[in-house]
Amino acid sequence: MSECLTLSQPPLVHAKTIEETITELVPNPDLASHAKSDPCLIAGEIDRFFSQHPNCQALFLPRLEWQALQSDAPWLSLFLGDRLTRSQFYQLPALGIRHTPSDRFPPELIQSVDSAGLHPKRPPTPKGYVYERFDPVSGLHISFRVFDPKTDMARFTKWMNTPRVAHFWEQAWPEERLHEFILERLADPHILPLIGEFDGEPFGYVEAYWASEDRLSPYYDAQPYDRGIHLLVGEESYRGSRHFNTWMRAMTHYLFQDDCRTQRIVLEPRHDNERLFNRIQEVGYTKQFEFNFPHKRSALLMTTRYAFFREQW
Incomplete structure (x- = not known):
């Protein structure tokens, strides 16, 4: 079992509501140090937040607060300063899958x-x-x-x-x-x-x-x-x-x-x-x-x- 399955206690992110279904999510100072040893931690914290807040349909990730974490979670660069929807997040190969995704394999038709x-x-x-x-x-x-x-x-x-x-x-x-x-x-x-x-x-x-x-x-x-x-x-x-x-x-x-x-x-x-x-x-x-x-x-x-x-x- 991978260590990255264990979520930290207490949460390493905090939030404030912007609209009814959109939340601004900000990392706590300790998140950066923990993420160095656990490559799944950032995605795990966002997963936990979405799971505990089922009415939240999207997150706003302020660029200034999150940009230092991009080296630990490269996918963050796609969403900084923008919305990350619940649907988009769970489709990312950032949480769950443990091998190179099949869509990285160059296509070739065979029979x-x-x-x-x-x-x-x-x-x-x-x-x-x-x-x-x-x-x-x-x-x-x-x-x-x-x-x-x-x-x-x-x-x-x-x-x-x-x-x-x-x-x-x-x-x-x-x-x-x-x-x-x-x-x-x-x-x-x-x-x-x-x-x-x-x-x-x-x-x-x-x-x-x-x-x-x-x-x-x-x-x-x-x-x-x-x-x-x-x-x-x-x-x-x-x-x-x-x-x-x-x-x-x-x-x-x-x-x-x-x-x-x-x-x-x-x-x-x-x-x-x-x-x-x-x-x-x-x-x-x-x-x-x-x-x-x-x-x-x-x-x-x-x-x-x-x-x-x-x-x-």
């Missing part, structure tokens, strides 16, 4: 599978933790890391053979077969297999994928940078709306942060997963339609960048 047309070549799979954030609303540390076959297989096998999970995934297989499945996932450039953690404790498995190369693409108007999610919560103690809303918002946040060209994120669960349909609406996803895969009847769920950052943050 990797016969069932899909030309699509952008995808960047190499990142290593270790890809996203970490302390969520001030739930009070939980949420993180995602790349699946490690050496340490995660036994736990993953247990999860996949749980009757609740097996009902929807239909992969209640022995560990040897699941190991082959994971190695295939790790070798596939369009899929990123992840383990989700709360406070460092694994709770579930998530696959993030590029939809245009996926089996889903023929069933809707897939765009080159659409992302998709397959998910399961393996640990019973981490089920429920509090945990689901926290990790699902975080995963959606990560995928939008990872590539600014991604405008939509989709899921294709079984059509009868009513519990998921009801819960995921709270995170901004809506059901588009139902369709038939060869192996199951599914529902297409979708959120957009605009809707997510306007409604969820």
